[in-house]
Amino acid sequence: MTRPDGLSGGQSGSTRLVLHVGLPKTGTTYLQALLVRHRDALREAGVLYPYLRPQAMFLGAVEVRGSHEKFGLGAADVAGTWQALADRVRAHDGIAVISHEILGGAEPHEIAAALQPYSGLQVDVVVTARDLGRQTTAHWQEEVKLGSAASFADFERDQYLADHPEPPPRPHFWHAQDYAGALRRWSTFVPAQRVHLVTCPPPGAAPEVLWYRFAQACGIEVEAAAVVDPLAEAPANISLTREAIAVLRAVNAAVAGLLTPREHTQLVKRELGEGLLTSYSGTRPRAPASLTDVLVPAANRWRREIEASSHPVHGDLDDLSPLLAGPGEPAPDAVPPGVPDPAEVAALVEEVLRRVGQDRVDSRHDGAGNPGGLADSPRAVERLRRRLRLLRGRSVDS
Structure with a gap:
């Protein structure tokens, strides 16, 4: 065999x-x-x-x-x-x-x-x-x-991708x-x-x-x-599209300082970054x-x-051997005009903050020290999905 x-x-x-x-x-x-x-x-x-x-x-x-x-x-x-x-x-x-x-x-x-x-x-x-x-x-x-809201250009600069690969500290x-x-x-x-x-x-x-x-x-x-x-x-x-990454960066900027690391991991990283936004249409970024x-x-x-x-x-x-984009291909953070849609970002942020508030109330009532996330509420997930679909439709119509 x-x-x-x-x-x-x-x-x-x-x-x-x-x-x-x-x-x-x-x-x-x-x-x-x-x-x-x-x-x-x-x-x-x-x-x-x-x-x-x-x-x-x-x-x-x-x-x-x-x-x-x-x-x-x-x-x-x-x-x-x-x-x-x-x-x-x-x-x-x-x-x-x-x-x-x-x-x-x-x-x-x-x-x-x-x-x-x-x-x-x-x-x-x-x-x-x-x-x-x-x-x-x-x-x-x-x-x-x-949780970062950095552009790819910011990432290049901060990680010394465009200069020298190994300055101290690495x-x-x-x-x-x-x-x-x-x-x-x-x-x-x-x-x-x-x-x-x-x-x-x-x-x-x-x-x-x-x-x-x-x-x-x-x-x-x-x-x-x-x-x-x-x-x-x-x-x-699954790799997110450039457009989905732009949405997530905007969400991160809006909720900066408002969530605990655990809340961000559950509500933003897992439910948005590894969940809803994985099906967001667009093009995949390439180095x-x-x-x-x-x-x-x-x-x-x-x-x-x-x-x-x-x-x-x-x-x-x-x-x-590094796989890179061809000459003239858009940068990893390049997105079409109007992306991200402010109304879409506002809706996502509103739902995240609503869920965080509810979880904190629930944790105080039951004494739990481990707040849940959107995954703990199927109805909350479905509401967010419907709102996301609706907002996408409005963006297309406009």
């Missing part, structure tokens, strides 16, 4: 941990969704994807990175989660996989803390990477989902997307031959290509990998050709470093 990318067997019977550490925006949500959906079948095949509670791997990764405040969480929300995952792993005989992209940017002291509960086990690390062209617009878009984009750097940091604690690189396939590739590259890197046998249906999950984190002189040399430098190392590569390093 053969699979794409030469997937083969060879795992031993002892416990072995595979840490999938991202990077962000490299198919991580899709891979994690497959692992969750097929968790029972994988466990029967000897591969554990440990479950504690919803979002446990996210909470464990946040605990390791000490970044709970960034996500609107308290220290008590994450405390002990990483150790609890380790306890599940140690009780398993075979391969165990833990996956979260927050771990990709871990600094050496955080990596040491992450590995400490797994002392004595064989550990492999998997880094997934995607070309810098697609990552540039994806990273900017993710910042907008998290901007977040370059730290988060440097796959060679992630391999280097994790190899400080794990032998380089067990720190794997998986390249994301180019646009148009079949979804199963990424799954089988990932499974190969994890050392999952052919028979175990075959229990997963790679078509069971659609690609996650401008003007970034060629910055992104291509960086990718070439990282490729040379990887080729000179002993890191196993699953996929083709050519897949990491």
